[in-house]
Amino acid sequence: MKSIAIASPKGGVGKTTVALQLAHAIVKRGYRMLLVDGDPQGAIGLSLSKELNASPGFSSFIAEGRALAEVVVRTRIEGFSLLPIGRIGPYETEAFGAALSDGTRLERLTAEAEPDYDLVMFDTPSGFGGITTGVLRASTHVVSPIQAEPVALRALTQLLEMVQVLRQEGAQVRLAGLVVTMLQVRNEHSFDVARELLDQFPQELLFSANVPRDPVFLEATAKGVPVGLLRRPAPPVTHVFDLIAAELEDRVGLTEQARSDEPQPFLV
Ligand SMILES: Nc1ncnc2c1ncn2[C@@H]1O[C@H](COP(=O)(O)OP(=O)(O)O)[C@@H](O)[C@H]1O
Numbered sequence: 001m002k003s004i005a006i007a008s009p010k011g012g013v014g015k016t017t018v019a020l021q022l023a024h025a026i027v028k029r030g031y032r033m034l035l036v037d038g039d040p041q042g043a044i045g046l047s048l049s050k051e052l053n054a055s056p057g058f059s060s061f062i063a064e065g066r067a068l069a070e071v072v073v074r075t076r077i078e079g080f081s082l083l084p085i086g087r088i089g090p091y092e093t094e095a096f097g098a099a100l101s102d103g104t105r106l107e108r109l110t111a112e113a114e115p116d117y118d119l120v121m122f123d124t125p126s127g128f129g130g131i132t133t134g135v136l137r138a139s140t141h142v143v144s145p146i147q148a149e150p151v152a153l154r155a156l157t158q159l160l161e162m163v164q165v166l167r168q169e170g171a172q173v174r175l176a177g178l179v180v181t182m183l184q185v186r187n188e189h190s191f192d193v194a195r196e197l198l199d200q201f202p203q204e205l206l207f208s209a210n211v212p213r214d215p216v217f218l219e220a221t222a223k224g225v226p227v228g229l230l231r232r233p234a235p236p237v238t239h240v241f242d243l244i245a246a247e248l249e250d251r252v253g254l255t256e257q258a259r260s261d262e263p264q265p266f267l268v
């Protein structure tokens with residue numbers, strides 16, 4: 001089973017958005033997904049329903065040793081489950097991070113998830129506090145959203161250093177790729193950053209599809225659904241995440257039972 005952290009040193013770059021949309025896109029490709037909200041703010045929960053953050057969730061799994069199956073929340077989409085953050089008081093955030101930081105407690109999570117899921121995806125809080133460090137230690141891969149603005153390049157260097165340090169310590173985490181988010185092709189600065197990323201970093205680090213700035217993400221959050229479920233037909237930007245999901249599949253070596261290289265029957 002693969003485990004993917006969505007992480008970045010910088011806040012507000014689109015981690016939660018990428019985690020939710022990409023998770024949905026991967027499920028549409030036939031994989032069984034557990035999306036874990038690792039942000040004490042409960043950002044995934046807030047994007048979907050206020051009630052979600054009232055369920056026991058991740059914090060009960062860690063602090064009370066509850067079984068994963070007891071705290072997972074199913075969705076109406078087959079093969080797509082959520083682990084909400086659970087209740088964490090403002091004074092408990094640090095202890096939660098400290099409990100996670102060496103990654104060992106997350107090994108129980110991935111072990112319990114293994115029979116039921118092909119993939120666990122973690123949304124994380126910004127920076128490299130205990131939660132994010134623990135998640136990175138326990139993950140096979142990391143995907144990092146890069147906002148198309150000048151400070152993004154420094155954040156990227158920090159992320160690459162972090163991955164290197166963790167790997168030197170024995171973690172297996174690899175950078176699966178960078179997703180350029182909130183790209184405004186008509187904005188000179190936004191476009192320049194995207195071009196600088198292309199020039200400075202090896203092509204293989206960047207996913208070929210970029211996420212444009214689009215008000216539809218806010219609309220989907222207000223309605224509590226991934227953008228792909230906002231309306232039918234789905235908003236066009238959904239397609240970007242379908243492309244990223246397909247690329248990620250190869251980059252992390254996902255294998256699905258139903259995978260087939262044979263063309264599917266078409267004409268009757
Ligand atoms: N591509 C996008 N276009 C427009 N707004 C976006 C986009 N991605 C994210 N946002 C908005 O920007 C804000 C920050 O995004 P979020 O995913 O919460 O970032 P992070 O998790 O890194 O803090 C949210 O209000 C979100 O709805």
Ligand SMILES: [Mg+2]
Pocket residue numbers: 015016017039043123124125
């Ligand atoms: Mg977030």
